[in-house]
Amino acid sequence: MWQFLHDDTMNENAAPETQPDAPVQASTVAHRRWILAALMLTIALAAMDITIVATAVPQIVGDLGGFERFSWLFSIYLLAQTVTIPIYGKLADLYGRKPVLLAGTALFLAGSAACAAAWGMIPLIVFRGIQGLGAGSIMATVNTLAGDLYSTRERARIQGWLSSVWGIAAILGPTLGGAFAEYATWRWVFLINLPIGLAAMGLIARFLNEQAPVRHHIIDYPGAILMMMAGSAGVFGLLQGGNAWGWLSAPSLITFAVVLILVVATVVRERTAAEPIMPGWVWRHRVMLGSNLAMVGMGLVMMAPGAYLPVFAQAVLGLGPIAAGLVLASMSAGWVTAASWSGHLYLRIGFRDTALLGAALMFAGVVGFILLPDSPSYWLVVADQVLLGAGFGMLSTPLLVGVQSIVPWNQRGVATSTNMWSRYLGQSLGAAIAGAIFNGAMRSQLQDAPASLAGTLPEVNAVVGALQSGSLGSDGTRFLQSAFDAATHHVYLGMAWAAALTILLVLLVPRRPQENMGGS
Known part of the structure; x- marks a missing residue:
């Protein structure tokens, strides 16, 4: 034991x-x-x-x-x-x-x-x-x-x-x-x-x-309840915003006002609790601050391929569900390979520089998708996703291992879970941002449709179904495929900014954090 x-x-x-x-x-x-x-x-x-x-x-x-x-x-x-x-x-x-x-x-x-x-x-x-x-x-x-x-x-x-x-x-x-x-x-x-x-x-x-x-522990029940309420309200607002109601509508503004109040109450509680659920050092220590914020950025970027790539593969490239799933799975192949090899790198050049290389690969993968030609080949899309996945693996693994390496056993659970929570928070933000970008871009494309297609095109939320049904004729189908392609590229353009920001966030991590690390 x-x-x-x-x-x-x-x-x-x-x-x-x-x-x-x-x-x-x-x-x-x-x-x-x-x-x-x-x-x-x-x-x-x-x-x-x-x-x-x-x-x-x-x-x-x-x-x-x-x-x-x-x-x-x-x-x-x-x-x-x-x-x-x-x-x-x-x-x-x-x-x-x-x-x-x-x-x-x-x-x-x-x-x-x-x-x-x-x-x-x-x-x-x-x-x-x-x-x-x-x-x-x-x-x-x-x-x-x-x-x-x-x-x-x-x-x-x-x-x-x-x-x-x-x-x-x-x-x-x-x-x-x-x-x-x-x-x-x-x-x-x-x-x-x-x-x-x-x-x-x-x-x-x-x-x-x-x-x-x-030993006797004092569980911070009020802090846990406040944290759950703040998190639930925040994720709920992000999931509903732009879908069930507009971002600037009364329900959305009220929801995020409640989130702000609950976050402030949580911070006040955690600063005074004997054993806080999320202690302040998780965000004050430079290694953890940079790592956690970079995970938020990575979570943002992850939503572009996760939510839109399989549908893009079917609607624009004309692939079946299984082939579209394999396109997304190719990203995982790059992730696994890079995560496994990252250990050789961070032992040589340090956690920060390895993660910086991963963030650069992630940025290159996002930009690579933006630069794909019209009607790209299946294998070109797969290669880009392998590159993107390699960026995710090379970024996330050294940051997680670095965080775990500077804390003892009785703080590793908090350090690790905060790192994971940051990534999921980024994914929730990414889902909201990507959805807003895609819907806005698709709506703009539909409004600029040729006069010959007026009255025949579906609403934004029915585009995928219309493409799959094949009921629009060749002209309508080609236009919707082009519109879907353009909207997806807008999403990746937004994610490119998130990837660039992630590179800057990684720079918050000290270059030689191993000098301050214990661990195994």
């Missing part, structure tokens, strides 16, 4: 000090492969859950009804996951990773079983929220455990293995979801989680042994 040098609570205003972890005993080292397998299975639950559900939406709606609410199947999951990540990270520091991960996985599986038994769209949305609450624990603790079990030299390779799960899920998820929906029932989309999750829990229970410091 693990023994730890310190269990003292860090002063809220202090920066983390260099405190190496105690040696891992030989028995635990011998079981690391089993534990890594369990972590990969656990990540698979969260990684596949969005993609596997997306392909079964038509069957779900056909069975349960509630088409006007189906988008909340994804929104409620993202919201619940994002707002709970920092809370689970703090609990993992207080009570150990094992109980938090097991409890969160059990909650995820309970939500999955309830989703499979749902009798209507509203109950299904509620149960998806329960799944999201469990997924927050998975995202907060899996990467923290990887930091506990492996040395700084090994963590890049392990992050590559964990990242590979996302690439596999990008291919396997839609395939399984479509197969279940077509040949069995959509309820298996959720039931498939049970054997995977139970296997992961069994491995964790059997092979993961840790000894968290035994």
Whole structure:
């Protein structure tokens, strides 16, 4: 089992000090492969859950009804996951990773079983929220455990293995979801989680042994509640803005006014709490500040390919769903490879410079898409996505490992979860910004349509359906394909600015942070 040098609570205003972890005993080292397998299975639950559900939406709606609410199947999951990540990270520091991960996985599986038994769209949305609450624990603790079990030299390779799960899920998820929906029932989309999750829990229970410091803790319940309320209101406002209501409408302004009040209240509470959920040093230490802000920037950029590339591949390139999914999966291939190789680089040139190279590759990938010719070849798009994925892997891995390396065990959960939370916050912002850019650009394209197509073109939210139906004739189809192409390029242009900003944010990280780092 693990023994730890310190269990003292860090002063809220202090920066983390260099405190190496105690040696891992030989028995635990011998079981690391089993534990890594369990972590990969656990990540698979969260990684596949969005993609596997997306392909079964038509069957779900056909069975349960509630088409006007189906988008909340994804929104409620993202919201619940994002707002709970920092809370689970703090609990993992207080009570150990094992109980938090097991409890969160059990909650995820309970939500999955309830989703499979749902009798209507509203109950299904509620149960998806329960799944999201469990997924927050998975995202907060899996990467923290990887930091506990492996040395700084090994963590890049392990992050590559964990990242590979996302690439596999990008291919396997839609395939399984479509197969279940077509040949069995959509309820298996959720039931498939049970054997995977139970296997992961069994491995964790059997092979993961840790000894968290035994001391009395004061859980900051008011801070946790305020943080969840602020996060929920913020993500809700971003998801609804530009969709359910306009950005400058009364509901939007009221929502973000409430967010501002809750954020201020949360900051005030966290500054005075004995054991804050998100202590001040997470944002005051230069390594963490730069890393967390850069993760927000990366999350912003990730939404362009994640949300629009598969539809672009089908609507503009004329690919089928499977081929379009493979285009997106090619990004994961670049991510995994770069994440695995980043360890060789950050041991030579440091975390900051390696991440800077990743940010530059990310920028090059975004700009590369903008510069693609009209009707580009399939393989040219794939090559660009591999480059973009390499940027993501080379950027995220050294920043995460760097953050984990400057804190002791009893602060690694907070440090890791804040880094992950920053990325998901960026994705939420990116979804809102990309949606606003795309809808605005597409609306402008439709308004400038030739007079010969007047009255025949659909509204913005019906463009994809019109292209898939082929009911517009050759002229209308070509115009919509051109409009969709232009709108997608506008989204990538916006993401290029976010990528450039991310490069500047990485520069906040000290060039030689290893001088201030302990760790393995």
